Amino acid sequence: FRRLKEGLKRSSNALSTGITDIFTKRKLDDDVLEELEELLITSDIGVSTSAKITANIARTRYNKEIAPDEIKEALAEEVAAILEPVTRPFVLDESRKPHVVLVVGVNGSGKTTTIGKLAKQYADAGKKVMLAAGDTFRAAAIEQLSIWGERTGAPVMTTKVGGDAAGLAFSAYEQAKANGTDLLLIDTAGRLQNKGHLMAELEKIIRVLKKLDADAPHSSILVLDATTGQNAINQAEIFGKVCDVTGLVMTKLDGTARGGVLVAIADKFGLPVHAIGVGEGIDDLQPFAAMDFARALSG
Numbered sequence: 001f002r003r004l005k006e007g008l009k010r011s012s013n014a015l016s017t018g019i020t021d022i023f024t025k026r027k028l029d030d031d032v033l034e035e036l037e038e039l040l041i042t043s044d045i046g047v048s049t050s051a052k053i054t055a056n057i058a059r060t061r062y063n064k065e066i067a068p069d070e071i072k073e074a075l076a077e078e079v080a081a082i083l084e085p086v087t088r089p090f091v092l093d094e095s096r097k098p099h100v101v102l103v104v105g106v107n108g109s110g111k112t113t114t115i116g117k118l119a120k121q122y123a124d125a126g127k128k129v130m131l132a133a134g135d136t137f138r139a140a141a142i143e144q145l146s147i148w149g150e151r152t153g154a155p156v157m158t159t160k161v162g163g164d165a166a167g168l169a170f171s172a173y174e175q176a177k178a179n180g181t182d183l184l185l186i187d188t189a190g191r192l193q194n195k196g197h198l199m200a201e202l203e204k205i206i207r208v209l210k211k212l213d214a215d216a217p218h219s220s221i222l223v224l225d226a227t228t229g230q231n232a233i234n235q236a237e238i239f240g241k242v243c244d245v246t247g248l249v250m251t252k253l254d255g256t257a258r259g260g261v262l263v264a265i266a267d268k269f270g271l272p273v274h275a276i277g278v279g280e281g282i283d284d285l286q287p288f289a290a291m292d293f294a295r296a297l298s299g
């Protein structure tokens, strides 16, 4: 929690200072409420979500004198109420052997890093983990995943740069089935510049995985970078159309002023949030906890 609180300091500082400025010795009247709503919007919480939170806070407190700390507490409760229904840890389905996870998101969002962190957690728990370097467009992505494989002891299936990602995913799944792997994490390309191609490729990967098991992939985790703010909302929208996103990981919540975007996304899409990234290190993936996040955000 301390780590998250430090990470969200820039997000919470803006909110906290703003709240103190707005509320010092003032009643919760329309002007103050408008300022509060503006403050939430500038914290990337999103227009409709900010309006909803403000209205809820006003409901029992309208025209009353409120101390900044009371507002912070009320804000934390409202944010937690939005986040609690989507708080859902990733659970490994032991009956699958392997549980196949497709990891999607735009380049640079932290897919490869998140795969490495997840691999570490499950390898530490004694599970057999395998990785597939399905972002075949970038040599660096293949190399990065191989490095995470070495760090975690998980075998990494690769193909040459420009190789067929769907074919690779199929072979990795076959091999993982044959050798009793518990968890297969498949990295994918995330070039949003060419949406048609991105869609076609992800659809093809999904189609070939289904040849081995109609339920595969068993999870499709979308990785979103908190520092991109409102762009993360567009990404959730786009990837939601391409694949059946079963959960989110939000990365780079260490040191961003834009952490509020997670609240906007939770409210808009209702997608389960599995975990958050709070650093580049192998242990910097935390299970998502609604109230901790809400308190760290509201200062």
Ligand code: GDP
Pocket: 105, 106, 107, 108, 109, 110, 111, 112, 113, 114, 141, 144, 251, 252, 253, 254, 276, 277, 278, 279, 280, 284
């Ligand atoms: P990919 O292109 O989606 O696979 O993204 P990468 O996993 O290669 O990550 C892109 C950059 O973001 C790398 O420099 C990572 O170290 C960094 N990164 C990933 N997750 C986090 C995080 O939670 N916090 C911070 N500060 N950096 C992160």
